[in-house]
Amino acid sequence: MAVDTALLTLDPAEPELMVLQVRRADAGWGLPGTFLHPGERLADAVERSLQDKADVRGLRPRQLHVYDDPGRDSRGWALSVAHVEVVPIRRLDSRRPGQTRLVAVARPGRLRYGHAEIIARAVEHVRDRYAEQPDPGHLLGRQFTLGELHRVHQAVAGRPLQRDGFRRLMKPLLRPTGHLVTRTGGRPAELFRRT
Amino acid sequence: MAVDTALLTLDPAEPELMVLQVRRADAGWGLPGTFLHPGERLADAVERSLQDKADVRGLRPRQLHVYDDPGRDSRGWALSVAHVEVVPIRRLDSRRPGQTRLVAVARPGRLRYGHAEIIARAVEHVRDRYAEQPDPGHLLGRQFTLGELHRVHQAVAGRPLQRDGFRRLMKPLLRPTGHLVTRTGGRPAELFRRT
């Protein structure tokens, strides 16, 4: 019994969803994963694998699907529970260089063990969540402007989102702080928090 | 590693979703389930457990969630992959009397191993599917009238669905057969098929 995790993040330079990959024992790249210890919970195994490979903690991975194809892993019969998690890129700063990489989800490379399918499912899941909630993965901090939220959601969605429609959808889901910020050289923007 | 299945059906007499329960070794009632054989696929284990306990075959169970609470099963550490399937009640005719029962999903009884939670999740899943597609679980046969479809969907949803709104939603998703039937003592109804 194993767990595999698609850990997604955003690189501010590249307005596109990225997935963390780790170097595997067989020299290829793949998703971080591990075998379950006896009595261990799935979420703990996910956290353990990410801590070992990317030094990230305090996650709340979500189950996606159980992959049970017997021919999936040539080393033997092993079920894998695929998970997804979203994390701001600054929390990946301490990951091991050379042993990990961030790859655009649209071009994950040739991966074994059905990992490309897991990534596709993870992206779909995250996009569905972002379509309904303002930044549920906390890619932004506690406070942000609607413009910043708009850019993050466009990057997650992988396509432009209409500006005014987006504002109308999200504004009732946010709590205004009453403060204004000028960060960009335009009219000051109102700061919001999640509710 | 185990599988458990919430097998849902409709009793024409009771316009409410029912779930199949089986008598367990400890004399209580629960969902049908089994332990996975080495190398066996999850769908095959589900089918095997339902065949043994309710004599139903040819199913396409869908994964719901993996339950991994270590204290879930007092007999030892076992993960369970919950599944859901919908089946017309006539296919349950040959199930073992005394060893099985059909219970309204709203009143599943006091179940162990978190089976009540599985049922709740299964019902939610099935209701979501029925909100978008005409009878995806094939509770009706190949041909049916919009009135029959309406009654089935109301029973699945557990609440009244507006008649004309339902028709407008479903009609473009159906293929008319061109035939009329008089089954109820009113104006003859048009027969439709799934697309």
Next chain:
DNA sequence: TGAATAGTGTCTCTGAGACATTATTTA
């Protein structure tokens, strides 16, 4: 003819798409 069921028409309200306009800052 009346009850029961099937099928259609239409009004309103809401929400999304699309576009335009105003507001405030920096260079």
Next chain:
DNA sequence: TAAATAATGTCTCAGAGACACTATTCA
């Protein structure tokens, strides 16, 4: 003042809710 960004206004269209009306059968 021009460019950039933020915020708001408004027109239209599609879909859902709600209600009314017509059609056809059986008792």
